[in-house]
């Protein structure tokens with residue numbers, strides 16, 4: 001799909017069902033090539049700057065390793081070490097980096113920062129997580145669901161817990177891909193209202209349910225998804241959140257309401273015995289490490305499509 005070349009990847013809102021399908025299929029193809037040991041270097045000589053204003057294990061390593069495998073290289077830019085920390089503007093940073101690089105990946109707080117960077121950069125900008133969305137995670141998640149379930153449309157996904165960046169992203173992705181989604185979150189911790197409205201606007205073949213009842217959400221689910229109760233930047237709220245979310249743990253009692261062959265997913269990092277019990281996290285329904293591996297393949301597909309000569 002030539003329309004992907006040169007584009008930013010800030011949210012799945014901007015991508016069509018066909019484009020998302022294309023990226024998932026390309027990810028599966030690249031995974032197969034990788035497993036066969038076939039070298040494929042469409043990004044030879046290209047560089048990706050990776051700005052991190054929050055910590056990361058998966059995103060950093062999968063982007064950096066992915067760039068190398070595609071023939072290019074990733075440059076890790078912690079904001080602690082670059083001039084942004086001393087007040088250089090996002091706009092100036094975007095213009096300067098555009099002169100050196102072929103793409104920028106950024107993990108930060110507000111979605112507006114990513115948008116500002118993209119507005120001033122002349123190269124593709126990729127959202128590596130904001131408080132609002134985590135679209136790269138979703139590419140890997142959709143790839144994983146398709147690998148295990150053989151399809152996307154027609155499935156039911158239940159998300160239990162905080163209405164955070166993962167909940168927002170899952171809603172948009174589900175709506176675009178024809179997956180029914182139920183979100184169970186406590187009052188005051190519901191997903192972003194604008195994301196709910198956007199998801200509803202896209203959802204022609206999928207139902208979206210927002211509830212405070214985890215059992216209702218999990219009933220007949222094919223996929224159960226959860227995430228941490230306190231996201232990066234919310235560390236101080238940990239104690240209060242532990243109380244608020246106490247009834248939103250994914251445990252054996254809750255998963256009994258799902259389909260027998262349900263899969264358990266989590267973007268990681270996970271806190272066992274908080275949002276999920278070790279029994280479920282490490283049990284036979286869990287696909288969390290297949291999911292984390294797919295970050296590599298999905299992002300290789302994304303970078304190839306946005307930055308390569310396909």
Ligand code: CP
Pocket residue numbers: 055056057058059060129137267268269
């Ligand atoms: N899932 C995810 O984005 O993990 P990291 O925070 O380790 O990058």
Ligand code: NVA
Pocket residue numbers: 129130164165166227228230231232267268269
């Ligand atoms: N909601 C989590 C996701 C981490 C990948 C956070 O933002 O910290």
